Amino acid sequence: MTGPIADAVDALMWQAFGLMLVIVVPVIALTLFIAWRYRASGGSGTHQPDWDHSRAVEITVWGIPVLMIAILATWVWEKTHALDPYKVLPGAKPLQIEAIALDWKWLFIYPELNIGTVNELAFPVGQPVTFRITSEVAMNSFMIPALGGQIYAMAGMETKLNLQANETGTMQGRNMQFSGDGFAGQTFEALSMSQDDFEAWVSKVQDSDTPLDHATFAEVRKPSVDAPVRYFSTVPPDFFSKRVAHFMGMEHEMMHGTKAANE
Template sequence: MKGRTLRRPASFLSASLMLLLSGCSNLDILNPKGSVGLAERDLIATSVWAMLIVVVPVILMTLFFAWRYRASNSNADYQPGWTHSTAVEVVVWTIPTLIILFLAVLTWRTTHELDPYRPLESQVKPINVEVVALDWKWLFIYPDLGIASVNQLAIPVGTPVNFRITSDTVMNSFFIPQLGGQIYAMAGMQTRLHLIADHAGDYAGTAANFSGKGFSDMKFRTLASSPEDFNAWVAKVRASSDRLDMDRYHAVSEPSEKDPVRYFSTVDPKLFNNIIARYNNGNVLDNVKDANCAPKG
């Protein structure tokens, strides 16, 4: 199977959670289309159900006690001298302790399994995409193909995507809910993310960190398609008359809102590194270790 997949005995519970929340159209994270997103959804569902083991009984007992010991119930035992019950103490302390231990182990495992810096295991050669957060749009550079696009990301289905992400403005956060993961885009730094789409589709991408007045429209579409359709998209981009060198980039990076999709048939191969170097006295830092402070999953 391509990509990482977490198998959990409570996977059917995640389906139940999906059913309960299916009416909420904005909860794309609960309708994953890639193995990373599926693992993250199962993690959310497993954590919620584990915590409900405590929450639901407490709610039910609160209602039961209020009814059982109401003033009008003369059959309820009145024990003003009651001070201790070993059985109650065992239940009160044992169950939460076991849940905390379970969640601790779960967190430890998934922190490593869903590490955004960890490449996906696949027999298919990954593609590389460089992402630049701008005001208020997203620039996607395909270094191996020599092309770029604004506010549109195209990827082939079943192919791991290796993202290198930075910002040429304030800090932002790169997020494709149905594919999973969310990670900061920071000026002068490069963070990384590895995703895969297991199903063809048109998925929403967004900025998940407030970045000014154009933030609400800082969105993009992720087109996951067959390799043949992806190659056709690449050919369409290469047919564009627009080219992205450093001079053209300065115009593209100017603050603007609700930008349409744009294509660039050629790209300066050093553009991404030059953007990072602007904030580091001309140096390009590899922040694979230093940027691990970025949010995971």
């Protein structure tokens, strides 16, 4: 894992694991001890047939788990708010990237750079990234496991995710929500680069001969399995917002048509 979100999640998992060992290890040890001490063939434990209650045992078997749950709940509550996916990460101005889930590929748009890609995502190391995420098809779930975080993508709706990479390298991103025949191949490369390498990558995308216009998008939108990486030199203004509004408009038209039909 690499990045502040991934590091925080990793730390929380190890904290929870360590805390649970406080219960698990003694329980396993005591189980073995009691089985040996009170064994039928010569155990040294005292047989007390009239014993039915011990306040010390009750406090131990109920009090310790309640305390552990309270500690875990506090940690999770704090991290849930601290790691809110909509919360912009501190530091430099975030790079804005818009992600649109398709069958079975991802379309990425860089609105500030006026470029787009299919199944390849790049960003400078150490710079926060703010994702706006939606879907053109069935529900998907966007995730780059090495950076942490997972958030759903739904048609006609926008969700957000803020991530950052602290090391350069190539990571895999994917759709985590089953979405049909091409689900297994719906992956993309996430490239964490130095600033110079990122600027060179942007220049390479801008040199592409293909703009992302409505005709190109209609082609890209068609279902395809294991789609290759594609670059788009320009993107129409507010393309992402218009795709979200497109589905909202369809819903409005359907509701309006139903109402008119009823009238």
